Each structure stands twice: as structure tokens, then as C-alpha cells.
Amino acid sequence: MQKKSVKDIDVKGKRVFVRVDFNVPLDGDKISDDTRIQKALPTIKYLMEQDARVILASHLGRPKGEVVEKYRLTPVAKRLSELLGKDVVMARDSIGPDTKQLVEAMGAGDVLLLENVRFHSEETKNDEKYARQLAELADVFVNDAFGAAHRAHASTTGVAEVLPGVAGFLMEKELEMLGKVVTSPDHPFVAIIGGAKVSDKIGVIENLLSKVDVLIIGGGMANTFIRAQGFSVGKSLLEQDKVELAKDIIDRAREQKVELLLPTDAVVALAMEPTAKQKVVPVNEIPEDWMVLDIGPESAEQFAAAVRKAATVVWNGPMGVFEMEPYAKGTEAVAKALSESNAATIVGGGDSVAAVNKIGVADKITHISTGGGASLEFLEGKELPGVAALQDK
Ligand SMILES: Nc1ncnc2c1ncn2[C@@H]1O[C@H](COP(=O)(O)OP(=O)(O)O)[C@@H](O)[C@H]1O
Ligand SMILES: O=C(OP(=O)(O)O)[C@H](O)COP(=O)(O)O
Numbered sequence: 467m468q469k470k471s472v473k474d475i476d477v478k479g480k481r482v483f484v485r486v487d488f489n490v491p492l493d494g495d496k497i498s499d500d501t502r503i504q505k506a507l508p509t510i511k512y513l514m515e516q517d518a519r520v521i522l523a524s525h526l527g528r529p530k531g532e533v534v535e536k537y538r539l540t541p542v543a544k545r546l547s548e549l550l551g552k553d554v555v556m557a558r559d560s561i562g563p564d565t566k567q568l569v570e571a572m573g574a575g576d577v578l579l580l581e582n583v584r585f586h587s588e589e590t591k592n593d594e595k596y597a598r599q600l601a602e603l604a605d606v607f608v609n610d611a612f613g614a615a616h617r618a619h620a621s622t623t624g625v626a627e628v629l630p631g632v633a634g635f636l637m638e639k640e641l642e643m644l645g646k647v648v649t650s651p652d653h654p655f656v657a658i659i660g661g662a663k664v665s666d667k668i669g670v671i672e673n674l675l676s677k678v679d680v681l682i683i684g685g686g687m688a689n690t691f692i693r694a695q696g697f698s699v700g701k702s703l704l705e706q707d708k709v710e711l712a713k714d715i716i717d718r719a720r721e722q723k724v725e726l727l728l729p730t731d732a733v734v735a736l737a738m739e740p741t742a743k744q745k746v747v748p749v750n751e752i753p754e755d756w757m758v759l760d761i762g763p764e765s766a767e768q769f770a771a772a773v774r775k776a777a778t779v780v781w782n783g784p785m786g787v788f789e790m791e792p793y794a795k796g797t798e799a800v801a802k803a804l805s806e807s808n809a810a811t812i813v814g815g816g817d818s819v820a821a822v823n824k825i826g827v828a829d830k831i832t833h834i835s836t837g838g839g840a841s842l843e844f845l846e847g848k849e850l851p852g853v854a855a856l857q858d859k
Contacts, residue, residue, distance in 0.1 A: 468859040469641075470632040472509060472608050479574060481519045483604035483629065484509065485621050485852075487613035487836060488524035488542045491820045493789070495541050499820035502613065502836050503545055509610045509634035510550065510577065517574035521603055522546075523560060523583050523621050525614065531587025543579045554579050560586065560621075561599040569603050583621045590619050597624025610634025612641075613816065613837040615852030616844075626855035633856055636836065641853065643833045644844050647812060652777035653679055656809075658769065658800060659842070660685025661783025661817065664705040666839055672715055673846040680725040680776070682769050684761045684785035684796060688729050691716065692758075697750045700734065702758040727772055731762025733786065733793060740790040760786025761796035769796075770803035779804055780845060782815045782838040788824070797821050805830035814841035 486506045491498045513520045527537040543556040555572075557565045560580040568578055580600075583589040588596030597620040601607070607629040609615070614622055615637070625631065633641070657678045659671055664687050674681065683691050686703040693699050694712035719726035728749075734756040735744040746762045747753070761769070766785070773779055781804065785796030804811045805827035813822050813831050815838020822828045835841045844850060 469853060469856040470859050471638050472512065472632055472634055474859065475606065475630070475632055477513060477516045477518045477606060479517050480606050481521060481569065481572070481604040482513055482606045482608055483521050483523065483600065483625060484513070484608045484634065485611045485614070485625070486522050486524050487611035488539065489526050489613065489816055490542065491816050492536070492541070495536070497541055497545055499816070499823055500545055501819050501823065501834065502816065503542065503549060505636050505836050506610055506634070507549060509608065509636060512635065513608070514575040514577065519569070519572040519574070520577045521569060521580065522577065523580045523600065524611070525584040525589070526582050527584070529582060529584050531584070531590070533585045537582050537584070539579055539582050546577070546579065550577065552577065557581055561596070566603065588620060590617070592618050592620050592624045594624065594627075596620045598628055601625045601628035604629060607631040608634045609852055609856060610636045611852065612637050612835070613840050615837065615850040616840040618851035622852040623855040631856045633853070637853070640835055640837065640841070644812070644835065644841055647778060647780065647810065648845055648847065651677070652810060654776050655778045656680040656682065656772055656776040656780075658682040658684065658779065658781040659783050660687050660785045661815065661838070662686040662703060663783070663839065664690055664703070665708060667783070667842060668708050668711055670839070670842040670846055672711070672718070674842070675715070675718055675722050675724050677845065678724060680727065680772050681719060682727045682772060684729060684765070684769065684800070685783045687783060688761070689758055691728050692749050692752070695728070698752055698754065699758060700752045700754050700756045702752070725772075727768060729761040729765035730768065731764045732758040733760035733762055733795070735759050735793075738787060740792050744792060759790075760793040763795070766796045766799035770799050773800065773803035773807055773809070776807065776809045778810045779807065780812045780814070780841070782813075782818055782842055784817055784821050788821045798825055801825045801827050812841065814838045
């Protein structure tokens, strides 16, 4: 079912609550990749041109219901002001009397950024009262946070219970681009999953088995699968309670004749530091005190070869701790293979997109998606709660 967009309703002069995904990668208080801010600009600018009062809400990181200084949205407000060429006012909270006053003081075309919605534990619980407090600030709800559309939270779905909700331009475009892949992907279809959000995404992997021809697992995600093969992963990131599920996935891939590619070698280090002692080892020889921080050269070549044979590639999650130069080679090799491929290529996720930008191949990718988990769940065929909550056309 097609959803109404911001163009289908009258926003002229109205107070518009816009959920964006400004969960940008940070290096201290510096934004290391502003793609998610850039991609929200068309909706924000359109609303400004319509003389709306634009009230932006986002999460940043996972502060778990407390104020965490490093997750304040202040650097985002600064960057957004630069990009819009206009002062963006920053509220100290997402709700409360001071925030209300700031909204009342807004003029036509003004932009206000609310503080991180996840500073309230009610956000991720989709608490009705908190959703009402957010909704009270505005007349209309626009959801442009594709990257958070797989979350049923107060600011993504709860607000839509109170205010009429429509899609922003970014949300529309993501659904259109990814929709093409869901309905008729060209085969061989290769999915590459890495990164660090293991428990979030391992369930998705299970469901992708019925869609893809080749499944490649790297990054922190691979450690759980290496453990499932009976090998030690030393001090690596590991989600022990997902090892059984990883074993099931290995078995089901075999039954369903999906080619499952796991790393055969790894770059291990004594600490998560660029200068730590490091070496390449086969995955069945990871020493006890060491941690896996990248896939090894043999795995990188094997993964790149699979990409070269693909007609459709979807990638979410870096192959290693690419933010540190010594552990970026696996991610670089996969990014390079995608950039040289004639396949339809989709790269999604805050850090994965930051990686392809850093490597300089973003313009060679068919679709850069602002959502990692969201694009994977969409590809599974699930209706995303943040989309379901919006008005039908
Ligand atoms: N082997 C590993 N051990 C620990 N962290 C890893 C490993 N490989 C990748 N990562 C981390 O995963 C993070 C990105 O994961 P994730 O959030 O799932 O990706 P995305 O934001 O693209 O969806 C990066 O910060 C990267 O450093
Ligand atoms: O960064 C995000 O997801 P992603 O890492 O899967 O791209 C989104 O902002 C969602 O964040 P969350 O996974 O903390 O809910």
C-alpha cells in the first residue's frame, strides 16, 4: 500500500514534527560522516519553503533512557545550520515547558532540533504519554527516518497514533529504490552482513536465506559463526547466546543450498587500538588473549570473488573495525569489489555508508541507503512499523 507523502497534505504555515535519523557516526564530538543529515535536507527545505515550523526529532546512539553528554545532538544542530545556511535552534530536551516555549517562539520557516529522544526511556518503550507529549508540539507528523523505520518507538510510530502521519522525501525514495530489489532481484543475489549489532541482525540473516543465493558474513557478526563452528574467538566481540542460532543458520544454509561464506582467516590484535600488536591467523587458530578486528586477506579475496559473480548485492555492516586504518583492509576489498561490479549494488547503514564514503566509492554504488537494519528487514519482506503507521494514499 502506497503511503501519503508530505506533498499529499497541506503543510503551509503548520507546525510539523519531523522524525529524522540523525544517528551519525561520531569521532569524539566530530561527525565523521554526515550522509544522514544531507539526505534529510530535501524534506526540511521543502517544509521551510512552505513556511512551516519545522520541529526535528532524532535519536543518537543508544543512551538507554539517560542523558549521556556524548550523545547530545549539539554537533548535529551545528552541521545542519551550516548545510541550511540558517540558524537551527537546539532544544535542551525533547519535551517539557522550555521546549514548548521554543516551539511557540518559532516563526514561519524556522527549524528547531529537539534533544536526543532516547534520553527518555519512554522513547524505546513506545510509551503513549511520551508520544502524546511529542505530538502536542505539532499539527502534522512527517516520518523521514528510514534508518529507524524498523523500530516501533514513540517518535517513529507512537506520534502517528495522535497526529496524521506522512512520509518524507527520503523515506519515499528509500522505499522505492529498495522496493525494486524486493520485488524482482536479478540473480545471483548476494547479501553481505557484518558490523557489530549481532543480536539485532542475526534473526534477519535467518530470514534472508530464502531470498539470496550467496550469504557472506564478516565483521563482528562473523565471530558468533566462527564460535558456532567450534573454534575459539579469544577476546573478540561475541554474543554467546546467539551461537546456537548461528549453528542453525549454518545447517539451514546447507539444506537450502545457499552458499554461506564465512571468514577463513582473520586479523587479530591484542587490543582494539591501531598500534596494538597484530597478526593474521586462520580462524581455527585464534589465540586466547587476542581479538578479531578484521577479516583476513584470504577471506577478503574470497568475498570479493563472490561479489564479482553477483547480479545483485546488498551490503550492511563493515568487515572490520574500519575506523582504524590497520583493520580497514577487509572493508576496503569488499567496497572495491562492489564499485567495480556491474551488479545492482545497495549499501546501507550509518557506518557502512561512512566506510564507502571514506574509501571514495560511494558514486559507484547503485543505491546508498541510510538504513542498515531497516533495509535488511525491508528486504526480508517485513512491513516496517514506522512505515505501517503512516496514512495510506
Ligand atoms: N570484528 C569486529 N569487532 C568489533 N567491532 C567490529 C568488528 N567489525 C566491525 N565492527 C564495528 O561495527 C560497527 C558497525 O556496525 P553496525 O552498526 O552493525 O553497521 P551499520 O552502522 O553500517 O549498520 C563499526 O563501528 C565497526 O567498527
Ligand atoms: O544506525 C541505525 O541503524 P543501522 O546501524 O542498522 O544503520 C539506526 O539509526 C537505528 O539505530 P538503532 O539500531 O540504535 O535503533
